[in-house]
Amino acid sequence: MLKGKIVKALSGFYYVQDGNSVYPCKGRGNFRKRKITPLVGDNVSFEMDENEEGYILDIDERQNELVRPPIANIDQAMIVASVVEPEFRTILMDRFLVLIESKNITPMIVLTKTDLVDDEELEKLESYKENYEKLGYTVIVGSSKEEDGLLGITPYLEGKTTVIAGQSGVGKSSMLNALKPHLDLETNDISKSLGRGKHTTRHVExxxxxxxxxxxxxxxxxxxxxxxxxxxxxxxxxxxxxxxxYCKFRGCLHNKEPKCAVKAAVEEGEIPSYRYEHYLQFLEEIQNRKPRY
Known part of the structure; x- marks a missing residue:
């Protein structure tokens, strides 16, 4: 029995890497019966038959997993946001951060397309950068079109499995092309009518x-x-x-409870007001969510 990691899923095949070799495999039939779907990032046991066809036999316990995109065993998530085209929005950034935090994955923030904004916008961006860094997040600012613009990312990649997050059109594929030019990943410009980009990546790899x-x-x-x-x-x-x-009541939700240390920190400017407003918005969204049966 061989051991390896699924590095690509495409057209019903799972491509399992073992050392320097990659084997196209299919999942066992009982995976479907057990409602188990192999994911990119899974560490698996597999075998090759006499016809050199591969079959995944077992999947190791997962450290974590995401459903959309379908991927497992992620160490960190690099949340990519452009400062313009599409415009940087803190509420979208905070939504990504919450989703990543909820999966016990370490987030880091990469802000791209700085070559397209003026000094005033850059100064505003710097204040957001400082806010997120005070919260403990790593923030890298740069442009994939400038030489060495995003090389500050590279030390954070070593020994890690990293997933890229961010809305379409922010420059995720452009960033990967800049970091590893021979990839030549497809990129598309922003749709002027929709204000967002088209998805250019069609599978997980x-x-x-x-x-x-x-x-x-x-x-x-x-x-x-x-x-x-x-x-x-x-x-x-x-x-x-x-x-x-430091809240008075255990399990404080920081919205209506008295003597709430979080609300006091917002009033004193220790917590940015936009972060607290987003928290309240997300809290209401979850509390009003329709139950699933």
Whole structure:
């Protein structure tokens, strides 16, 4: 029996890497009966038959998994946002951060297309950068069109499996092309009418890069908090975890309770007001979510 990692899923085949070799495999029939779907990133046991056809026999326990995009065993998520075309929006960034935090995956933020904005916009961007860094997030600012513009990313890739997150059109494929030029991944310009880009990646694949594996995926097709309960939301905000310990009531949701340390921190400017407003918006969204049966 052989051991390896699924590095690509395409057209019903799972491509399993073992050392320097990659084997196209199919899943066992009983996976479907057990409602198990092999995912890119899975560590698996497989075998090759006399016809050199591969079959996945078993899947190791997963560290974590995402559904959309379908990928497992992720160490960190690189949330890519452009500063313009499409415009940088803190609420979208915070939504991504919450989704990543809820899966116990370490997030980092990459802001691209800085070559397209003026000094005033860059100064505004710097304030957001400082806010997110105070929360403990790594933030890298640059442009894939400038020489060495995003090379600050590379030290964070070594020894890690990294998934790229971000809305379409922000420059995810352009960034990967800049980091590893011979990839020649397809990129598309922003639609002027829709204000967003077209998806250019159509399957999930792990690419070896700078001593680690980086996932090129079709993106996060859903940004809804389907698997997150309202009482878990405060743990997905680092500032809520920090200040929430000093709230008077255990299990404080930081919205209507008296003597709430989080609300006090917002009033004193220790927590950016937009972060708190987004928290309240997400909390209401989860509490009003229709139950699933």
């Amino acid at each position: 792990l690419i070896e890069m700078y001593g680690g594996l980086i996932a090129d995926t079709p993106g996060f097709s859903s940004l809804e908090f389907q698997d997150l309960e309202y009482d878990e939301l405060p743990d997905c905000f680092p500032e809520m975890r920090e200040h929430g310990e």
